[in-house]
Amino acid sequence: MAEGMDVQTTMASGMTTGTPYTLTVVSVVKACLLAVTTTLILLGNSLCLIVLRYTHDGVSPVTKLFLISLTISDLLVGVLVGVPVVGSTALQGWPYGDAYCTVVAMCHALYFNAGMSVLAINIERYIAVIWPLRYPSIVTMTRAVIAEVCIICILVVWTLLYVLIPNRSAFYYSNFNLCFIDSDEGNDVMGQLGMTLFIALPMLITVMLHIRLFFLATRHASKVGNITLGDINSTSGASQNSESDVGQRAQSSPPTQRREGRQRVNSDRPSPETKAARTFFIMALVAAISWTPYYTTISWENFREEEVPEALAFVAQILLLLNSLWNVVIYYARNDAFRKTANRLLGCCFRVHSTNGEVLIP
Helix, strand or coil, X not given: CCCCCCEECCCCCCCCCCCCCCCCHHHHHHHHHHHHHHHHHHHHHHHHHHHHHHCCCCCCHHHHHHHHHHHHHHHHHHXXXXXXXXXXXXXXXXXXXXXXXXXXXXXXXXXXXHHHHHHHHHHHHHHHHHCCCCHHHHCCHHHHHHHHHHHHHHHHHHHHHHHHCCXXXXXXXXXXXXXXXXXCCCCCHHHHHHHHHHHXXXXXXXXXXXXXXXXXXXXXXXXXXXXXXXHHHHHHHHCCCCHHHHHHHHHHHHHHHHHHHHHHHHHHCCCHHHHHHHHHHHHHHHHHHHHHHHHHHHHHHHHHCCCCCHHHHHHHHHHHHHHHHHHHHHHHHHCHHHHHHHHHHHHHHHCXXXXXXXXXXX
């Protein structure tokens, strides 16, 4: 952040002070919106963890591992970031003390883990679509666990460097009602680099992977269309040979046409691997949309040393929090096995029984 911005710090340690809190109608409305968002994040991701625990078909074990990591990160964002931000937004100050200010500032690594998890899922789905026969030998559970451990270790090391590098301290920034760790000189190069490496770059790689999938699918569809057209031409040429063949073909054509129609419909349907790849591309696209305003505003303040409007900062912040909710919604809408398991578990929770055990509300 730039020097001279509206931050709540002490000159000695750079930590928060006991500035008087102010309640306004606007701050309370903002806090209510953040409270609703945080509640949905906590409920949605808690339900997602339970559903993933009981979903056995329709989700590969490797995909499930990365999804669990992503869901835990989103849940911790709700607990460690969303909940305190509700209070700091309402009070327009930081009432939780200096130590927790540092903890919340370190929690940006949770966002980074979400970005890396989305990238890992999309790479895994890319391999499943491009090399389906080699997929079991390339993508194994052992390799997935090693990859996940490496991601966590890299983020832990980055977070420690982010905190322990000299001349850096945590502070409360009122424009976002949130704590950051920044250089005492004012320009947060480390934070900017972290967002670029662990958010922007993974999203860019994901888009490039799916552009390649799109071109491969288009080429495949073109080849299938040429083969089908050649079969039709050869059939029409052979039909001109004799009228008796035409009569026999006319008698047998209805079942043949129905069979070919079913085959064409089945070929038009995307494979489970392709559908899953599209699902996780949607998740990456939504994450990019959610992150772009926040990334842009932080970059603007770092390089231009000017505060963005308060309304824009709030929109960027709430979109960033909503990113921890959309993954649950998208996966529920796109994955049949996940949705069936969720509906079954919710049905078990909300059944109402009479005194004799009869189900009144199924």
